[in-house]
Every structure is written in structure tokens, then in C-alpha cells.
Amino acid sequence: MAENNFDVQDYLNIGVENILKDALKATLKNPKESLYLLKFSKHAKKATKIREKYHENGKDIPVFLIASITSRCNLHCTGCYSRANDACNDSQPLNQLTAEQWNEIFNQARDVGISFIVLAGGEPLLRQDIITKASEYPEILFPIFTNGTLLDKNYLKLFDKNRNLVPVLSIEGDEKITDSRRGDGVYKQLVDSMESMRKNNIIFGASLTFTKGNIPNLLSNDFIEKLHNFGCKVVFFIEYVPVNNQTVNLAPSDDERELLLSELARLRSQYSDMLFLSFPGDEKESGGCLAAGRGFFHINSHGGAEPCPASPYSDINVCDTSLLEALDSKLFKSLRDGGILMDDHEGGCVLFEHKDDVERILEEVK
Numbered sequence: 001m002a003e004n005n006f007d008v009q010d011y012l013n014i015g016v017e018n019i020l021k022d023a024l025k026a027t028l029k030n031p032k033e034s035l036y037l038l039k040f041s042k043h044a045k046k047a048t049k050i051r052e053k054y055h056e057n058g059k060d061i062p063v064f065l066i067a068s069i070t071s072r073c074n075l076h077c078t079g080c081y082s083r084a085n086d087a088c089n090d091s092q093p094l095n096q097l098t099a100e101q102w103n104e105i106f107n108q109a110r111d112v113g114i115s116f117i118v119l120a121g122g123e124p125l126l127r128q129d130i131i132t133k134a135s136e137y138p139e140i141l142f143p144i145f146t147n148g149t150l151l152d153k154n155y156l157k158l159f160d161k162n163r164n165l166v167p168v169l170s171i172e173g174d175e176k177i178t179d180s181r182r183g184d185g186v187y188k189q190l191v192d193s194m195e196s197m198r199k200n201n202i203i204f205g206a207s208l209t210f211t212k213g214n215i216p217n218l219l220s221n222d223f224i225e226k227l228h229n230f231g232c233k234v235v236f237f238i239e240y241v242p243v244n245n246q247t248v249n250l251a252p253s254d255d256e257r258e259l260l261l262s263e264l265a266r267l268r269s270q271y272s273d274m275l276f277l278s279f280p281g282d283e284k285e286s287g288g289c290l291a292a293g294r295g296f297f298h299i300n301s302h303g304g305a306e307p308c309p310a311s312p313y314s315d316i317n318v319c320d321t322s323l324l325e326a327l328d329s330k331l332f333k334s335l336r337d338g339g340i341l342m343d344d345h346e347g348g349c350v351l352f353e354h355k356d357d358v359e360r361i362l363e364e365v366k
Helices: 008-026 031-056 099-112 128-134 153-161 175-182 186-199 221-230 245-250 254-270 323-327 330-337 355-365
Strands: 064-068 116-120 142-146 165-170 205-210 234-239 275-279 296-299
Touching (some): 008 275, 031 099, 099 128, 116 128, 153 165, 175 186, 186 221
Parallel strands (some): 234 275
């Protein structure tokens, strides 16, 4: 259980400063990117002051927002939480937020001091109209988590012109492992996309989902060196979250988390021109889970404000209210104040382990 005197805002503000310092170091040989990051650092400092002002008035604003901008996807990846939660399917999307509605969300996010908005899906590159809107907000950095199969010349031009858009390609390891989860030929498409971005001097990242069994492979010198040679500048290690009781055994344990944390220190020392991040990171250091607005929250493709993408529960829609009001939804407040987010858990996701409790709270607050 986290200590009561833990200040999550200080923790997040320091984290943002460290991320930007490391990002600048990783992009020294890329003038366009370094120039953007220097400008963004000024925006980030302004955003920190905005959040601190809200904090003084008793309201905490998260640094991060995760936005699932579509429920459509062109792949059927094994173990996908979006498909397991029916947040992503093959039917014609209904009631999806328009580009103008997302534009209003981005506008509000900037005004309350949110510095990072992760664009996810489904497959976010299916919504170029929304990504184009995002490009108009240089004050916000938008990592775009994509399967990498839809990257074309139009996107290359968009990413080159607007450095606040950072494509992050999902890859599972080598060709055999990646294709076994994502489909035949996907690895080759990823390699082609990376090569295109390298040739065009576009900064991009890789998203690596780590499980109980694959973390040694993802941390291997051969694999990281291959990403480095492709031109990858930021690597996200994403902790696998179970989609049902049959996949609980894939969730990393404390041993895997400790291995990752120790190896991240080595990788950061070995590759000064790359940035290594983990999500959700060490919850012991962050005073518990950062979902439900403690450090981030999720907006689904219909506008529902949810604790996180892996906990698809909502009692409020941003189409009917403001971001500020959504952050104070009864569900979010109950999760933050009730101690669930700070509870000890076996691995994977505390909200998954307390799924019954979250569903009970949702019924109570409706």
C-alpha cells in the first residue's frame, strides 16, 4: 500500500523533465527533432505550472491522456485487449467521435496542462483526419501507437512536417514471433516502415509488449541492436495485461519487472542515442497504479472516459461534459479514494485483479 504522503504530481513532473532530457540527448543528430523538443520543453514547463495551479486549488491534472481514436483495425493480433473488450471489432464503426470532437478534446487538454496524448485504437492511422488535427497542437506531444502497416507517403510528409507526431510501431521481437501474433508478413511491413522513416530522418519508436516468458528476448543485445540500426529512437516496454482468466499466466511477475528495471539502466547507459521507457513502470515508485486520472486516463472512440484502456468502464462521456468534469467522475474518484489503485497485486493490472470491485463501484455510482 502506498504511503499517504506520496505526491504523485511531483513524481510526474520530475518524470516529464527526465523524459525530455533523455529525448534531447537521443536526438542530438537530428536538428529538426531537437529544435522541436527544445520548443516543446518550454510548452511542457508552462503545462507544469498550469497543473501546479490546479493542484493548489485541490484538483490534480494528469500529464498523460490515452485516446483511442477508432475502433477499427486491419489486423487480428492474438491477445488484443481491445478486441477482447469489444472496443475493437470488424463491424462498421458507430458513434465514433468526429475529428472536430477530438479537436475540442485536444484543445481542452492543452488548456488544463496535459502534455502527452497517446493516440491508439484500433489502428489510429485509419483516422488521418484526427491525426491531422493533432498536428495543429505543437504544445502536446502525440505518440501514435500503430501496427505500422499503413504508413504511406502522405503520412511520411505529415510526420516530417509536424514533429509533435511520433509514430510508435508495435513489434514482438523477431520475424517468427511478430508474425505469429500479428499475422504473416507483418514483420516485413514493419521493417519497410522503419526503413522509410530512417531514410526520411523521421523520429519513431517501438512498442514491445513484455510477458512472463519473452522479456529476455526483448532485452537481448541482438534485438535492441537491430532496433538501433533501423533508426529507432524510443522504445516502450508495455506490460502485458490479461484479457481474461486464460491469459493471466502471461502477466509478468515481480521477477520480470525487476529484471526489466535493472536492464533498462544498462540499456540507457549503453545507448545514449535512444530513449527507453516502461509502462506502467514501477508502481512501487509511483505510489500505485496511475490510472483513473492519477497520472493518466483513457477516452474511448465513443467519448467514454475510462480509468485505462484495459479497464473499459465509464460513467461519463466527454461529449456531454468537460475534461475537468470527467476527471472528477464518480467512478474515477471512487477508484482514487477507495484504495484500489494502491493495492498490492500479483501482476499485470490491479484493476483487472479487482474487476469485480470496479464493476460493483460502477453500478453504485450510476
